[in-house]
Amino acid sequence: MAQTLKYVIGKDYRPLTMLEAKSSNVSNIDYGANPNWVQARQYEDGLRQVFVEIANEDGTPFDLTGANVLFEGVLPDNEHKILDNEHAVFYEDPTSGKFRFDLPAQAFTVAGQYKQSFFRVMKGYKNIATLEFKLQVLADWVIGGLTPSDYISPLEKFFSQINDELLADKNKLKQAVDEFKQEVNDIQKAITDKSDAAGNMLDSLTQRIVTLETKIKNDDLFTNSDAVEYKLKINDEINDLKLSLLNTDKNLQTKATEISNKFDENLQTKTTKISDEFNEKIDKLNKTVTSSMSEAKTLVENKIAQMDNGVHGYPNANAIKQAYPNGAQGIFVAVDTGHQWYYVNGQWTDGGAYQSPRGNADATATALHNQMLDALDQQDKIWQRKLYVNVNTGEWLNDKNMRETQSNWCWTPYYTPVKKNSDYIFAGYDGVSANSKVVGISSVYINLYSSDKSFIKQIYTNRTNPGIFNTENAEYIRFSMSTNTFSDEQYPSLFKGNTLPKEIENDIYGLFDTAYKQLGNSLADFKLPPSLSLPKMANLPVQIYDDTLIEYAVNTDVIKVFLYDNFSNLIAKNNSGNGWRIPANSGDRALDFNAILGSSPENYWRYAPKLYRKQSKIFINEIPIDAGKGQNIKVLIIGDSLTNYNIYPNRAGELANSDENATIKFIGTRGDNTKHEGRGGWSAKIYTTRTQYNSYNNPFINNGKFDFSHYMNTNNFSDVDIVIINLGTNDVTLNKPDMDNDFSEDFKAYDEMISSIKAYDSNIKIALGSTIEPARLNNAHIDVKTRRQRWNRLMAKYCLDNNYTYIPYWFVVDPINDFKYEDVQIDDYNTATIRKVADSTHPADSGYKKMGDLTYATIKKLAEDIRTNK
Numbered sequence: 001m002a003q004t005l006k007y008v009i010g011k012d013y014r015p016l017t018m019l020e021a022k023s024s025n026v027s028n029i030d031y032g033a034n035p036n037w038v039q040a041r042q043y044e045d046g047l048r049q050v051f052v053e054i055a056n057e058d059g060t061p062f063d064l065t066g067a068n069v070l071f072e073g074v075l076p077d078n079e080h081k082i083l084d085n086e087h088a089v090f091y092e093d094p095t096s097g098k099f100r101f102d103l104p105a106q107a108f109t110v111a112g113q114y115k116q117s118f119f120r121v122m123k124g125y126k127n128i129a130t131l132e133f134k135l136q137v138l139a140d141w142v143i144g145g146l147t148p149s150d151y152i153s154p155l156e157k158f159f160s161q162i163n164d165e166l167l168a169d170k171n172k173l174k175q176a177v178d179e180f181k182q183e184v185n186d187i188q189k190a191i192t193d194k195s196d197a198a199g200n201m202l203d204s205l206t207q208r209i210v211t212l213e214t215k216i217k218n219d220d221l222f223t224n225s226d227a228v229e230y231k232l233k234i235n236d237e238i239n240d241l242k243l244s245l246l247n248t249d250k251n252l253q254t255k256a257t258e259i260s261n262k263f264d265e266n267l268q269t270k271t272t273k274i275s276d277e278f279n280e281k282i283d284k285l286n287k288t289v290t291s292s293m294s295e296a297k298t299l300v301e302n303k304i305a306q307m308d309n310g311v312h313g314y315p316n317a318n319a320i321k322q323a324y325p326n327g328a329q330g331i332f333v334a335v336d337t338g339h340q341w342y343y344v345n346g347q348w349t350d351g352g353a354y355q356s357p358r359g360n361a362d363a364t365a366t367a368l369h370n371q372m373l374d375a376l377d378q379q380d381k382i383w384q385r386k387l388y389v390n391v392n393t394g395e396w397l398n399d400k401n402m403r404e405t406q407s408n409w410c411w412t413p414y415y416t417p418v419k420k421n422s423d424y425i426f427a428g429y430d431g432v433s434a435n436s437k438v439v440g441i442s443s444v445y446i447n448l449y450s451s452d453k454s455f456i457k458q459i460y461t462n463r464t465n466p467g468i469f470n471t472e473n474a475e476y477i478r479f480s481m482s483t484n485t486f487s488d489e490q491y492p493s494l495f496k497g498n499t500l501p502k503e504i505e506n507d508i509y510g511l512f513d514t515a516y517k518q519l520g521n522s523l524a525d526f527k528l529p530p531s532l533s534l535p536k537m538a539n540l541p542v543q544i545y546d547d548t549l550i551e552y553a554v555n556t557d558v559i560k561v562f563l564y565d566n567f568s569n570l571i572a573k574n575n576s577g578n579g580w581r582i583p584a585n586s587g588d589r590a591l592d593f594n595a596i597l598g599s600s601p602e603n604y605w606r607y608a609p610k611l612y613r614k615q616s617k618i619f620i621n622e623i624p625i626d627a628g629k630g631q632n633i634k635v636l637i638i639g640d641s642l643t644n645y646n647i648y649p650n651r652a653g654e655l656a657n658s659d660e661n662a663t664i665k666f667i668g669t670r671g672d673n674t675k676h677e678g679r680g681g682w683s684a685k686i687y688t689t690r691t692q693y694n695s696y697n698n699p700f701i702n703n704g705k706f707d708f709s710h711y712m713n714t715n716n717f718s719d720v721d722i723v724i725i726n727l728g729t730n731d732v733t734l735n736k737p738d739m740d741n742d743f744s745e746d747f748k749a750y751d752e753m754i755s756s757i758k759a760y761d762s763n764i765k766i767a768l769g770s771t772i773e774p775a776r777l778n779n780a781h782i783d784v785k786t787r788r789q790r791w792n793r794l795m796a797k798y799c800l801d802n803n804y805t806y807i808p809y810w811f812v813v814d815p816i817n818d819f820k821y822e823d824v825q826i827d828d829y830n831t832a833t834i835r836k837v838a839d840s841t842h843p844a845d846s847g848y849k850k851m852g853d854l855t856y857a858t859i860k861k862l863a864e865d866i867r868t869n870k
Contacts, residue, residue, distance in 0.1 A: 061097035076112025111139035383494040396480035401455035411480035428492040440467025448474035527551040531617040545579035628662035628863025643678025651852025683730040684749035726769035767805040775840040776815035818847030
């Protein structure tokens with residue numbers, strides 16, 4: 001039997017409270033004139049259907065589109081609740097405001113009147129309405145039925161699934177227990193073996209300590225480093241054994257827990273018993289082995305503590321305190337002063353000049369010196385400026401080894417160990433050079449000392465070989481330099497040898513910590529393009545520009561790029577200071593370029609730490625003038641407005657016409673002196689889909705598709721050897737990054753074009769050009785630059801994956817000086833003029849001609865490949 005409930009949103013009657021109904025199964029709630037009521041008999045299941053109609057206050061149907069309907073109620077026993085979202089049926093269009101609800105059997109387990117009953121209507125996780133109605137359950141005295149319980153439909157469904165899975169898992173659980181029993185037996189044997197091994201190890205350690213004591217009694221040298229190494233080795237053996245036992249313990253615990261957590265009660269009882277029994281065995285064995293290991297470890301440490309095991313040498317007292325903030329046993333010597341330090345009453349105490357307990361002070365000093373040298377031998381850089389924490393300022397050490405007041409000077413108070421008769425070099429970044437190159441530092445005054453730190457003499461670095469000096473018979477040095485040098489030379493540093501380093505790594509943030517952190521927030525993630533090859537004609541120069549080598553940085557003024565040749569020589573910048581000129585006839589070259597983040601708050605450059613350094617390579621592939629000798633080459637260029645301007649195709653054609661080794665001809669339906677297929681505003685997708693665009697007809701479209709054979713036959717072109725596709729600018733502009741950030745649809749268009757070209761002749765060489773950088777005066781157009789750089793990275797990979805030739809036009813066009821500018825008046829009242837970019841997309845003639853040089857070099861390279869059948 002079905003009943004129909006009708007509601008008007010905002011006018012349905014709802015009782016004020018249910019509190020008075022909580023004492024019995026009879027409800028005295030006054031529902032007033034509410035006509036919405038439902039009656040059912042106990043234990044009815046699915047036969048009680050309620051039809052609901054909802055209207056707005058104006059009488060129009062309430063739109064239930066997207067709504068979720070729940071039935072909620074408190075049973076007459078005032079204990080159990082119903083929450084059901086499974087049984088609402090929209091039997092008409094949801095906009096009609098109608099639905100049917102099939103009440104579940106659990107709703108009729110208790111006779112009496114519901115304490116509360118309503119339908120809740122939800123939309124978008126919001127409660128739109130609660131529709132109250134009176135629900136009465138008539139008693140069934142004939143049969144007994146369901147036991148009252150809470151009914152929450154999502155959980156009921158979940159529990160049903162769990163029950164099915166538990167039944168299916170019983171056999172698996174039994175199998176798991178059997179496997180576990182076998183593993184228990186295996187682990188028992190393994191732990192017994194480990195316990196025996198622990199006892200054997202204790203015997204071995206005892207014997208080794210006896211041998212060690214014999215060595216000491218015979219006055220054989222047993223140094224601190226020997227003792228520490230010996231102790232660490234023993235500790236490692238102990239820890240390895242302990243770790244192995246703990247892992248065994250953990251594996252067993254895990255396995256037992258996995259089994260005991262299963263759901264079947266009988267299996268749980270069995271596995272819990274097994275787990276408990278074995279845990280007891282593990283604890284017993286663990287205590288036995290741990291006791292043996294602890295005994296061995298204590299024995300070793302006590303014996304080593306009783307020995308005269310040498311001294312611990314550190315550069316200075318601060319280094320000792322930092323290494324052992326909570327103290328340590330032994331003798332610790334600060335090498336800079338030669339004083340010994342003890343940890344007494346919770347603090348480190350200066351014990352005065354160190355003398356060996358055996359009276360051999362010279363041997364001890366030599367050992368300390370060698371220990372420091374061994375440490376320094378692991379690094380090329382011996383010392384580096386660290387603000388003013390490692391120097392005394394306002395004075396210097398004179399040639400009598402006396403401290404002398406001297407403004408604008410500083411000196412190092414500690415003794416730096418050096419090797420006798422060895423070359424060292426002071427170097428730093430030159431604050432004057434436009435390239436901030438590494439230079440040797442002249443006028444550093446160096447005081448030389450013997451092994452006992454007795455003063456020998458003073459020397460200095462001069463201008464003949466800046467920064468270089470020889471230690472002669474000295475084993476320690478201290479040095480003085482002007483604070484001007486200390487500050488303005490970037491990170492003055494002391495290196496082994498007499499060769500200037502290519503760069504100086506900055507070990508600290510230093511004085512400009514805050515500035516670097518600010519820079520790092522926005523700029524630390526800059527990138528360099530991947531290593532790639534740049535073809536260059538042997539008889540022509542090529543230009544490379546630093547802004548084009550930096551990707552994703554907002555402000556490239558804070559990043560310097562350095563270019564090095566095959567022999568690690570720094571290549572000087574061009575006249576404009578924003579790039580490099582690789583001259584004619586310079587040969588094949590693998591150029592390293594490094595980009596370093598920094599800042600120039602004053603008149604010289606400061607470098608950020610290594611965190612902000614990047615490195616990559618450019619391989620200059622110099623093409624000989626006789627490349628492709630004897631070949632007749634036909635070339636087709638498909639492009640956009642950069643090609644349509646004619647300038648770079650004409651430059652390539654001009655070079656081809658003067659070529660005495662190969663015959664190069666350009667084909668196409670457009671162009672003046674040199675033919676091509678350039679169309680302003682076109683992209684790869686336009687070439688493959690549009691018959692006309694921007695007033696240009698598409699000669700490649702046939703029956704709605706890119707058809708290269710149709711193009712060749714229609715225009716009576718017999719053949720072509722090289723096809724250059726130089727697009728990208730409009731592909732990037734027309735792309736929607738929120739929908740296709742990887743340009744996948746654009747590269748599908750490239751696939752279609754190239755497949756059609758290869759279908760005409762599979763031997764045709766394919767070359768794909770990059771975009772060029774937009775005009776970058778005053779760091780403009782960073783968003784355009786970043787998007788085009790992403791395109792170029794993907795294009796380079798696309799060429800690599802498909803064995804096409806990549807033409808990096810990006811590198812060779814100057815983003816500052818190869819664009820057109822105009823002087824414009826500031827405004828109507830200010831007659832002064834400012835320089836503005838006239839066209840940020842299309843370069844000036846100088847930029848186009850550089851593109852033409854690169855196009856011609858690429859054609860010559862491919863002509864040689866054709867000649868040699870590559």
